[in-house]
Amino acid sequence: MDDVAALLDSAIKETQSLRRGEVFLVRDLFKGYLWNRISRGDRLLIGSLFLSYVSSHDCGVLAIEKGVSGQQRYKRI
Template sequence: MSDANELLEEAIKETENLNEGEVFLVKDLFKGYVWNRIPRKDRLLLGTLFLNYVNKMEGNIKAIEKTSSNQQRYKKTIGK
């Protein structure tokens, strides 16, 4: 299984395939069966790492609200 940093790189790369204005969760960046194979502790760590990445980078992904199940939602904005 990939480590959290490799998963983070995959998630960041996958955001390039999103359309402007699209709202998503980190789990949406992985195929369902791939996401389900990631151990829960690694999924939680990945979520934290992705949020930290988004907050530190001046990119085109913005953290928006959390879902009712406490998952962070993101939105792809206009690219720079």
């Protein structure tokens, strides 16, 4: 769980690098090879925790519709 918490913290910090209005997926907040090294279960957990975080904090990120692949999309506001 420590690894997941660290990865979640990293994702949250990375949102500050996005431009206002930019739409993204959680996986976009990680380098491709790093995201691929995370187990599927942990990726799902990170996604759930990220959605919970942005829904309950004023962090400049808004959850928008899910994409065609079923992944939650977000927008930097």
